[in-house]
Amino acid sequence: MNKRPTIRDVAAMAGVSVATVSRVLSGDYPVANATRTKVQRAVRELDYVVNAHARALSGATSNVVALVMYDVVTPFFAFIASGVEYQATESDRLCLVCTTHGDPDRELEIVKLMREQHADAVILVGGVNMTDDYRERMYRYAKGLEDAGSRLVLCGRPSLGPDFPAITVEYDNAGGAFSATSHLLSSGHRRIAMLGGPIGNTTFDARLDGYRRALEAFRVPVDPALITHGDMSQDSGFRQVQRLLADGVEFTAVFAANDFVAAGAMRALRAAGKSVPDDVSVIGYDDTPFAPELTPALTSVHLPHEELGRTAVKLALQRGEGSARQHVMLGTHIAMRDSVRPLI
């Protein structure tokens, strides 16, 4: 149970001053080779490691990146976390992970903790229930983080305003929806049902918008009867298709707001005796890990989760003029599988 050695012990053993030891360890300042060797031997001898807290207190940076998200097991978040962790390691930072389980108070609490920790960057992933009170407190914390030299990064949630001191990284939801719809259109489909998400949700509004723009680009009139709404569950997809069928709405393809909805839609179609993709083509969104496992394997809009995480860290760590309020939109691509078939 030896006390852990300090830089002073190393200095004593090497017969130099603490300043010299510090310089050998940091490696920037010129040190004579002989001295360097002596110090390094002492370090090894004593099994010395620096005290990160002392270093952080003395210098400026803590080398910590904080990741705040809903939970850790949902693949969506797990993949983003993976990207963040990867890039953080790449940049010689450690990665602090916290979960909110959707509790805004907890999120604010965490932001405060991160301020205490002097995290280089705080990355907030996904949405919370956005109230005015929340916005206001959030703004204060963002300012606080900025003053503390931290960067706040909002991931996959819309920017809170141009004057909001934060970096925003999001997916190009509209673009992905545009591609997906175009894919169906150029396969000859004209009657494309859009199974939307909750009304007013920025993510799903954007996807709906992309759908509309694609139709317009192909000079296909937008038929409101083809557009439905619901939540983001499998059940919702099931019911939306059921309703469409019951109402006698005709369609040869379905564009679902996400893969869960798509899975439900496929179930409903099968239940109605329609084959996917022979009778109806289906395309999803998010490219969830289970998408390839469905029968038929679901074609879906792939979101670059890991890249989102990596980009967030990269932007946050990059210093320089104007780097504190960037807004980046990540492109998507279609993962083609077996649930879409050209109309003859």
Place this chain on the structure above:
Amino acid sequence: MNKRPTIRDVAAMAGVSVATVSRVLSGDYPVANATRTKVQRAVRELDYVVNAHARALSGATSNVVALVMYDVVTPFFAFIASGVEYQATESDRLCLVCTTHGDPDRELEIVKLMREQHADAVILVGGVNMTDDYRERMYRYAKGLEDAGSRLVLCGRPSLGPDFPAITVEYDNAGGAFSATSHLLSSGHRRIAMLGGPIGNTTFDARLDGYRRALEAFRVPVDPALITHGDMSQDSGFRQVQRLLADGVEFTAVFAANDFVAAGAMRALRAAGKSVPDDVSVIGYDDTPFAPELTPALTSVHLPHEELGRTAVKLALQRGEGSARQHVMLGTHIAMRDSVRPLI
């Protein structure tokens, strides 16, 4: 761009000494109500937060728990991480997450980083390729962590020896295999194929051992022809069953070393025109999230991943005599689904 306020600023604004501010914030030492109020107002006014590094430097603990694992997206690890994060938060600790991707050097590097950080606990999950050199260095780091007041926790990997200064938390692999095999035996099966993992892997050796002991308990002779080995992939399960079938080995049930192998086995059986569970019962291990999604839904040995994570943190944070070298084994249970059927 205001500089962030220090405790001195708060003291000045409240008209008290820094010691008093510190005492108000820590809340242990008696402080007059009027004074307390003044200080709290100043804190709010200045939007002051303590500097965690200064606190850690001055006091002893850093309030950080470190989690080191293979990766972040594999459900096995993600669920453990979830448990760790949960318990860490519960205990007012922050959770540092690092990944190794199986690189032992990286793992040792991380342990060193954690020593620098004065982490309260370092939790190592899963196996690495265990070489002698690795063991030896690991031992040094464990000692180092102990000297630094940290706890080392080995999760789901066998203890490195009784004199090894670490806590060990693992699954009862043998027990789970015993239950699984017993389940098949008491359903009337006598010819049970065991699709094992790599030879020499402590995890899979234990599972094989449980299988043997169950057979013995039921006075069923162990037939070496029924025991095969391979890696832990789906392909491996496929090939092992194919081989068994080709060799004309008779069996009515299969116990697979894990769910991937089980999935491969089911595929091979189906390919051979055998129905699961009508002709052959199959049971897996790990209860991976996809187990219920297979057709038929796979009966599997459920491992309490989250509990493993929580237990690791709990044990590590618990102080007191002998608390530094405990060895805990977590029980398992069978998640019954549709892939096992009693023999008439």
Place this chain on the structure above:
DNA sequence: ACGCGTAGGGTAAACGCTTTCTAGAATCGT
């Protein structure tokens, strides 16, 4: 009236490192 225990609060010494500032020694140009 006096000593004393205690609540309340200030002073200053760590905690372990980085980073100026300073200065001796070595090298160099002329």
Place this chain on the structure above:
DNA sequence: ACGATTCTAGAAAGCGTTTACCCTACGCGT
């Protein structure tokens, strides 16, 4: 050969807290 650089390295001033130590009142028993 001598001042001017360039290397090297030490002394010491922080960085922002906590905490041991000290001091002042005040209430109380005797």
